[in-house]
Amino acid sequence: MTSKPLNAGNAGNAGNAGNAGNVGRPVGGDSERVRNQLLDAARQHFLDRDFKAVSLRQIADTAGVNPAMVKYYFGGKRGLYLAMVDSMLRQLEERLSALPRGAEISVSEFIHGYTALLAANPWWPNFIVREVLFGDGELREEVIGKFMQHIGPRLIGRVEEEITLGNYRDNLDPSLAVISLLGVTLFPFIAAPIIGRIFKRELGPDDVNELAQHNTALFLQGVLAGPSPGATS
Template identity: 30%
Template sequence: MNAQFKPEKEKKRGRPTNKSARNVRDSLIEAARLCFIEKNYQQVTTREVATRANSTMAMIHYYFGNKEGLFQAMFIETFEPVHKLVQDGLNNPPDSFVDFFKRYYALMAEYPGFVVVILKCLLFENGPLEERFIHERIREKGEPMEKMLKKMQQKGVINPELDPKMLHISMVSLMNMPFLMEPNLEATMGIKPDRDFWERMAIHQCLLLEQGCLKK
């Protein structure tokens, strides 16, 4: 008796959907982040990103349009948790900087080179981010930190004689300079930048910020 022939169902073609689509997009974002951290914007190609993500350039075009769109999407998704951290501090002004620094270092320690990417966008002309994008995504999102510091002054946590703008600059310096030094910490200072290091660094920065370093 002949077995009944059942034709194989034709596989659906076209746009990826649901979970597979999210996985493809996330893989491209992750690959782009690593590529842009390792190289300058001009040196990275969509082919390189696609290969690293085990995907295709067609998928980059589908999700992001082009390399600039991919970079901007990567930048937004990487920077957004930092913005949320500052926004949380604005909504509930802390009584100490310890938790703020610990959370910030925990976030950025995942991609320590991303601080360099941010600086390149801000400092160099003809970069991958337009002036409007920089204003909306970086400068405007930096304003909540200054507002957070003002609220901490109103709560009596911060010395009222300090200028919030100047304090903002000091905080940004303390927050980001260790990441600029991170590639050479082990070679030059014998420090391994692991999770324990960033935990201790957060506490140290808070003590330095809150108490100063001169003996009274």
């Protein structure tokens, strides 16, 4: 510990947030509120920018608290991030378990449910794609585990069942079918930022139903004209 001063003399305004100057324990102290403000701010920033692209100071600014509170409440930037991820995943799990499921629901209901869920939580595909594709590896594992262990196999089982029942072609590969199903369901939201630009189509909240209907029809009937059974028109 030689402790030679390197950059002494700067300091000053490094993101004067919220109650600047009010040093010391605040009067109507609600520590839970500060914690949640930090979580909210973290959500806002992390959901559309990379972990490294977001600075503690930015989060603290948005939350209106001092950057040191991140250490105080979450141990550091990483801790805050993990806490945020956790709260997100728990929220999503709630929504997921509220969706209709079981053997009796139709693919249409399934697609409609997930499409509506995605439309209501547009952060989800973005976040998952970012975590899974560009994550450091640790969070990646966690996210994959928490999400896909349940959803993936359940979907595959469902498709296998339909094949056994004779409802789906028996030359259908169940896992590829599920990948396709996820593709048509997720991709519009993954690509949302550019869809409007390219396709002159916004996919706003009103179009969600139309999208779900389209996906259902495509998945079930494909695009071919002719004597396809069960036309929706």
